[in-house]
Amino acid sequence: MSAIKSTNLKVYLVPGMSAGAESFEALSLPSNCSAEFLPWLLPEPREDLTHYARRMLKKVDTASPFILLGVSFGGIIVQEALKFLKPEAIILISTVKSNAEKPKWMRWAYKAKIHRILPYYVAGHLSHRPLNMLPNLWQKRIKQYEYYLPMRAPEYLAWGVDQVLKWKGNSLSHDLPIYHIHGDADHLFPIEYIKDAQVVKGGPHIMILTHGKAVSKLLARICQGL
Numbered sequence: 001m002s003a004i005k006s007t008n009l010k011v012y013l014v015p016g017m018s019a020g021a022e023s024f025e026a027l028s029l030p031s032n033c034s035a036e037f038l039p040w041l042l043p044e045p046r047e048d049l050t051h052y053a054r055r056m057l058k059k060v061d062t063a064s065p066f067i068l069l070g071v072s073f074g075g076i077i078v079q080e081a082l083k084f085l086k087p088e089a090i091i092l093i094s095t096v097k098s099n100a101e102k103p104k105w106m107r108w109a110y111k112a113k114i115h116r117i118l119p120y121y122v123a124g125h126l127s128h129r130p131l132n133m134l135p136n137l138w139q140k141r142i143k144q145y146e147y148y149l150p151m152r153a154p155e156y157l158a159w160g161v162d163q164v165l166k167w168k169g170n171s172l173s174h175d176l177p178i179y180h181i182h183g184d185a186d187h188l189f190p191i192e193y194i195k196d197a198q199v200v201k202g203g204p205h206i207m208i209l210t211h212g213k214a215v216s217k218l219l220a221r222i223c224q225g226l
Contacts (some may be wrong), residue, residue, distance in 0.1 A: 008065065009033045009034070009065050009067055009088065010035075010064060010065070010066040010067070011029060011033050011034070011035045011067045011068075011069050012035075012038055012059075012060055012066060012067070012069065013036065013038065013069050013071075013074075014038050014056070014057075014068065014069065014070040014071065014075075014077050014078050015037070015071055015072075015074050016071045016094070017072060017074075017157075017161075018040070018149040018150070019040075019149055019150075019151075020148065020149070020150040021039070022147055023148050024037065024208060025209075026209050026210075026212025026213075027208055027212050027215060028216045028219075029220075029223065030219070030220045030223045032224060033067075033223050036059070040056070040151040041056055042153055042156055043155065043159040043160075047159070049077075049163050049167065050084075052163075053077050053078075053083075054081075054084060057081050057085065060085060062085065062086070065088050066087050066088060067087055067089050067090065067091060068081055068089075068090045068091070069090070069091040069093070069219075070090070070095060071208055072093075072094050072188070072189075073095070074095070075092040075093060075094070076095060076163070076167050078090050079169075082174055083170070086176070087176065088176065088177075089177040089179060090177075090179070091179045091222060092178065092179065092180045092181070093180075093182070093207075093208060093215065094181075094182060094183060094186055094188075094189065094205050094206075094208070095182075095189065096193075097169060097180065097195070099167070099169055100169075100193070101189065102193065103190055103193060179198065179222050180196060180197040181197065181198045181200060181218050181219075182197040182198070182200070183199070183200045183204055183205065184199050184200070184201055184202065185202050185203055185204045186205045188205040198218050201214075
């Protein structure tokens with residue numbers, strides 16, 4: 001793995017779908033990097049992915065060297081950003097680089113439009129549930145859901161799922177490093193479909209939380225050349 005030669009790199013963090021800054025709490029970056037989290041926005045009516053990415057990444061300072069790091073849906077966002085930004089590199093975690101890297105059921109679901117009838121509104125009502133009426137285990141899981149996945153607006157969820165399913169990849173040619181880190185136990189985007197990735201053994205789709213040390217070591221290798 002080649003290194004990015006810089007002593008002061010800004011790493012912009014784009015989270016997984018619905019996730020907040022807390023989803024990165026198990027990761028650490030090397031001393032030559034500083035991080036800035038970019039939160040999700042509500043989509044505008046009929047907004048396409050590239051326009052949304054421009055709004056979401058508006059705070060990126062292009063006057064200094066920077067990296068875009070995206071997790072899951074965030075990885076798709078940072079790939080779209082290559083249409084209008086020139087980072088030193090992009091780092092993709094638990095995501096896909098093309099339609100071919102998605103599992104077959106996702107491609108089928110989009111063609112059948114079955115995702116249009118899923119009850120996304122349920123997520124928006126979770127925060128209003130009377131937690132003391134639920135079993136303790138359910139209470140704990142819902143509280144974790146609220147903590148790690150704060151963006152639960154139904155219009156965002158419906159739009160986001162639609163964007164993931166219909167995204168086919170970025171056909172632009174790029175002369176910059178693209179690093180992909182993926183877990184071999186990722187059930188959303190199975191490793192068997194993923195090409196050219198650094199593999200984290202036992203890493204599930206949420207491995208930035210469960211395998212933070214392993215992912216952080218790979219990030220250090222990328223940023224420092226270790």
